[in-house]
Amino acid sequence: MTTVNLKAASVPVRETRLGSITGFTGTAEELVGQARKGCLKEKNRSFSQCLGCSTSNAACTLILIQDAAVISHGPVGCAGCLHEYAFTYRVNGVHRNVFEPTERRIFSTNMDERDTVYGGVQKLEDAIHEVHRRVHPKAIFVITTCASGIIGDDVETTANEAEDELGIPVVAVFCEGFRSKIWTSGFDAGYHGIARKLIKKAEKKQEDLINIVNFWGADFIGGWFKRLGLRANYLTPFATVEQIAASSEAVATMQVCATLGSYLGASLEQEFGVPEIKVSPPYGIVQTQRWFRELGRLTNRAEAVEVFLREEEEKWLPEIETLREKLKGKTAYVTAGASHGHSLLALLRELGMKPQGAAIFHHDPLYDNGEVAADTLQNVVNDYGDIKHYNVCNKQEFELVNVLNRLRPDILLARHGGMTLWGAKFGIPSLLIGDEHFGMGYQGLVQYGKRILDTMENDEFVKNFEKHAVNPYTKWWLEQDAYTFLEK
Amino acid sequence: MSGLIEQQRFMCSIGAMQSVVAIPRALPILHSGPGCGTMVAGFFERSTGYSGGYTAPCTNFSETEVIFGGVQKLENLIRHSYKVLDSDLQVVLTGCTASIVGDDVGQVVRQFVDEGKPIVYADTPGFKYTNYEAHSVIVNAIIDQYTDRFNEERKLKASLEPRDAKLVNLFASIPYQDPFWKGNLSEYKRLIEGIGLKVQILFGPHAQGVAEWQNIPQANFNVLISPWYGQDIVKHLEEKYDQPYFQFPYIPIGGNETTRFLRELALYANEHGAELDSGAVESFIKKEEETFYEEIDNLATFLLEFRYGLPGYVHILHDASYVLGMAKFLLHETGIVPKELFITDKTPEEYQQNILDISAGISDKKKIPLYFQPDAGLAQATILAANHEGRGLIIGSGWDKDVARKKNCDFLSASLPSPYRLVMTTGYAGYRGGLRLIEDIYNQALSTYR
Numbered sequence: 006m007t008t009v010n011l012k013a014a015s016v017p018v019r020e021t022r023l024g025s026i027t028g029f030t031g032t033a034e035e036l037v038g039q040a041r042k043g044c045l046k047e048k049n050r051s052f053s054q055c056l057g058c059s060t061s062n063a064a065c066t067l068i069l070i071q072d073a074a075v076i077s078h079g080p081v082g083c084a085g086c087l088h089e090y091a092f093t094y095r096v097n098g099v100h101r102n103v104f105e106p107t108e109r110r111i112f113s114t115n116m117d118e119r120d121t122v123y124g125g126v127q128k129l130e131d132a133i134h135e136v137h138r139r140v141h142p143k144a145i146f147v148i149t150t151c152a153s154g155i156i157g158d159d160v161e162t163t164a165n166e167a168e169d170e171l172g173i174p175v176v177a178v179f180c181e182g183f184r185s186k187i188w189t190s191g192f193d194a195g196y197h198g199i200a201r202k203l204i205k206k207a208e209k210k211q212e213d214l215i216n217i218v219n220f221w222g223a224d225f226i227g228g229w230f231k232r233l234g235l236r237a238n239y240l241t242p243f244a245t246v247e248q249i250a251a252s253s254e255a256v257a258t259m260q261v262c263a264t265l266g267s268y269l270g271a272s273l274e275q276e277f278g279v280p281e282i283k284v285s286p287p288y289g290i291v292q293t294q295r296w297f298r299e300l301g302r303l304t305n306r307a308e309a310v311e312v313f314l315r316e317e318e319e320k321w322l323p324e325i326e327t328l329r330e331k332l333k334g335k336t337a338y339v340t341a342g343a344s345h346g347h348s349l350l351a352l353l354r355e356l357g358m359k360p361q362g363a364a365i366f367h368h369d370p371l372y373d374n375g376e377v378a379a380d381t382l383q384n385v386v387n388d389y390g391d392i393k394h395y396n397v398c399n400k401q402e403f404e405l406v407n408v409l410n411r412l413r414p415d416i417l418l419a420r421h422g423g424m425t426l427w428g429a430k431f432g433i434p435s436l437l438i439g440d441e442h443f444g445m446g447y448q449g450l451v452q453y454g455k456r457i458l459d460t461m462e463n464d465e466f467v468k469n470f471e472k473h474a475v476n477p478y479t480k481w482w483l484e485q486d487a488y489t490f491l492e493k
Numbered sequence: 494m495s496g497l498i499e500q501q502r503f504m505c506s507i508g509a510m511q512s513v514v515a516i517p518r519a520l521p522i523l524h525s526g527p528g529c530g531t532m533v534a535g536f537f538e539r540s541t542g543y544s545g546g547y548t549a550p551c552t553n554f555s556e557t558e559v560i561f562g563g564v565q566k567l568e569n570l571i572r573h574s575y576k577v578l579d580s581d582l583q584v585v586l587t588g589c590t591a592s593i594v595g596d597d598v599g600q601v602v603r604q605f606v607d608e609g610k611p612i613v614y615a616d617t618p619g620f621k622y623t624n625y626e627a628h629s630v631i632v633n634a635i636i637d638q639y640t641d642r643f644n645e646e647r648k649l650k651a652s653l654e655p656r657d658a659k660l661v662n663l664f665a666s667i668p669y670q671d672p673f674w675k676g677n678l679s680e681y682k683r684l685i686e687g688i689g690l691k692v693q694i695l696f697g698p699h700a701q702g703v704a705e706w707q708n709i710p711q712a713n714f715n716v717l718i719s720p721w722y723g724q725d726i727v728k729h730l731e732e733k734y735d736q737p738y739f740q741f742p743y744i745p746i747g748g749n750e751t752t753r754f755l756r757e758l759a760l761y762a763n764e765h766g767a768e769l770d771s772g773a774v775e776s777f778i779k780k781e782e783e784t785f786y787e788e789i790d791n792l793a794t795f796l797l798e799f800r801y802g803l804p805g806y807v808h809i810l811h812d813a814s815y816v817l818g819m820a821k822f823l824l825h826e827t828g829i830v831p832k833e834l835f836i837t838d839k840t841p842e843e844y845q846q847n848i849l850d851i852s853a854g855i856s857d858k859k860k861i862p863l864y865f866q867p868d869a870g871l872a873q874a875t876i877l878a879a880n881h882e883g884r885g886l887i888i889g890s891g892w893d894k895d896v897a898r899k900k901n902c903d904f905l906s907a908s909l910p911s912p913y914r915l916v917m918t919t920g921y922a923g924y925r926g927g928l929r930l931i932e933d934i935y936n937q938a939l940s941t942y943r
Contacts, residue, residue: 051569051573054550060528079589080589081498081504081623082529082624083528086534092912108895112870114496115496128496151589151590155590182526183527183590186553402547
């Protein structure tokens with residue numbers, strides 16, 4: 006199976022490319038079984054709340070590139086939340102050796118009603134030139150929106166013409182919100198643009214360079230790699246255009262989250278000959294061992310990896326044991342994006358906790374590399390057994406509220422903003438960890454375990470908050486089955 | 494002109510869903526693409542209220558609806574919204590997608606109106622207005638489709654109550670777009686009641702929920718505090734209910750301007766039959782001024798003598814109301830001199846001359862350059878190129894922190910987006926707001942000494 010076609014201007018959304026879905030209720034094993042049999046079927050909801058948008062996820066892969074500029078081609082509102090990435094860049098730069106963070110240059114073509122009638126291409130062309138004049142970036146990305154998509158602006162031709170004139174990559178990134186209910190399709194759109202216009206064919210290989218497709222977490226991996234004689238090439242936040250161009254010179258690509266990096270990993274392998282590590286990322290001991298051994302195999306460092314694992318075990322196992330004793334039998338509920346959510350389930354099981362269930366935003370039956378071994382949910386089920394109440398729910402808060410009210414877990418783990426609030430409103434200790442690297446490896450297990458303990462121990466705030474919290478949900482709704490509005 | 498905007502400080506039309514969120518127990522329902530609600534929540538940060546942000550029901554327009562229309566989906570959504578969420582008023586807002594494909598939202602909503610539901614709709618595609626303009630669109634939609642129903646019922650009743658000569662409706666800070674809206678509205682309420690009027694502020698925790706909206710036509714007149722946004726509301730009410738309006742064209746901050754506001758308001762009210770006791774009005778003002786100037790008096794030594802450096806001039810990047818109000822206040826009541834000023838709210842051209850006329854009166858002695866510049870990238874370029882003696886202050890949004898650093902200026906974050914600052918019930922309007930603004934500015938300046 007190949008899903009990568011860099012000759013096409015846009016990448017198909019996950020629903021059509023991978024057969025991904027956003028509605029399922031059952032157990033994890035059932036879901037994996039259906040995916041293997043190829044009979045996964047999307048279910049719609051007759052009530053839904055605000056989802057997310059591909060355009061902001063595409064932006065998330067692009068805005069944090071050090072020396073590029075981003076233009077949102079649409080009404081000004083479609084760039085409204087992008088200032089959040091400017092803040093991230095400033096705050097997290099220090100974790101990635103960007104000590105003097107430059108301002109993020111984020112533009113909107115500010116499409117108005119006249120443009121929706123006569124087209125916005127001229128405005129876009131002017132904008133690209135003006136941005137080039139103001140910023141002198143090494144690359145310009147144009148992200149599309151519902152409005153520019155529906156009226157059919159030829160963004161690709163405009164970008165290509167500007168590229169010829171300006172002599173830098175001008176990349177059209179097609180990420181209209183209405184095209185997909187799976188907003189992670191926006192990651193794919195961003196990476197598609199990067200793969201087709203930024204990454205160059207490798208002239209030489211750098212034998213110690215490993216691509217890491219990630220968000221903006223702290224650099225734990227760099228330290229581990231050092232001990233193995235490897236270097237981390239983080240993609241794409243905080244990278245330079247040049248560094249991204251040279252990612253084809255790496256010897257392997259890993260993802261911290263296959264939901265994020267699926268498409269870029271596959272593109273690098275299929276189009277640039279960089280093999281991808283096709284097992285789940287290193288969360289939990291079983292997976293950490295599997296992952297590092299695969300890394301060792303790909304980089305001819307099998308022995309060094311065994312030494313590394315032994316050292317890590319000696320250092321961290323005693324603490325892990327202590328944590329396991331303290332956390333034994335505690336219940337948890339997880340809400341997160343797909344692959345990282347699976348990783349969190351693995352972490353909970355490693356720590357001896359009982360995941361009561363999960364609300365995971367979508368499900369990809371397979372990732373772009375097509376490998377069954379890369380299915381992060383299947384690996385969790387194989388390693389630790391089934392997860393009951395495994396639901397696929399694209400951030401439908403009303404379903405989460407209903408479930409939490411019923412289950413009352415000892416802790417709610419969330420990966421995305423806006424969800425912990427609902428745990429707290431029911432007095433449930435709730436934890437969001439923004440740094441996706443935080444739980445990796447043996448060290449990550451200890452770090453996560455401590456934070457979970459700490460969150461459950463210090464529940465005074467949520468207990469008080471519960472007494473005063475406002476809840477707009479009806480009593481009727483809280484008594485229904487959580488999946489009442491999901492197609493049968 | 495490309496129309497390009499860098500570092501936007503406002504949203505598109507659908508950003509005005511925050512005006513719905515600000516009405517106690519009101520529910521926004523979006524007929525829009527899947528990203529609009531979270532985009533709005535992301536712009537405004539920490540401001541989902543009772544049922545905004547992810548909680549808002551949304552049809553999440555997909556390719557199918559783009560082709561076949563989304564009317565049926567919307568009907569289901571609304572029907573189920575009633576089951577899942579409790580609310581006193583529902584406002585359906587349309588995004589770009591629904592408007593471009595031409596869904597007849599009105600027809601869907603009318604069905605629910607016929608069932609007696611308190612529901613209205615507003616056409617708010619992002620390409621049509623800014624959220625400053627769309628705020629009026631939404632308020633007028635509620636007036637026409639909700640308030641008016643109660644007015645009709647009232648007319649049918651035999652014993653028609655006369656309007657309350659002392660009651661006014663206030664239209665001032667735009668909820669959430671003005672980060673100080675809650676504090677400002679509560680100060681306005683305090684002041685307006687202080688001179689003997691009654692006021693419906695309509696938004697926020699100090700408003701009486703939908704009851705105030707039902708009662709809008711019972712007010713004697715409307716009060717608008719704004720140079721331009723919100724004018725469509727008071728003009729609409731003038732036409733619809735024959736309610737006149739009093740306009741104060743910028744946010745009154747501090748002693749001079751708050752007193753001017755209250756005196757002009759009292760005069761207007763009495764010309765319209767409110768029969769306020771002039772003595773009581775003056776004694777309220779006198780007491781307030783005394784309190785205000787006692788603080789200025791105490792502070793004057795510091796302002797005049799602090800020998801390690803305080804800001805002497807200021808650049809303000811904000812909406813028209815704040816730029817005018819802050820510039821007047823800072824020049825006359827703290828001695829900080831306004832230099833190049835930037836109005837970033839995309840003021841429509843028809844209102845610009847009046848704002849320029851007002852700005853010409855900020856000082857009798859000097860001319861202060863004022864620019865209408867929604868493209869804040871260009872505003873910053875002007876600041877970077879400007880050269881002034883002494884220590885400067887920049888009052889703007891979080892975007893301006895870097896410029897302040899480059900220019901070695903003090904920085905106060907006071908407009909959106911404002912990720913470096915938390916605002917809850919702080920207000921800058923009125924006498925109390927003026928003192929708070931002074932505290933914030935000089936605390937920033939003093940915190941640079943360590």
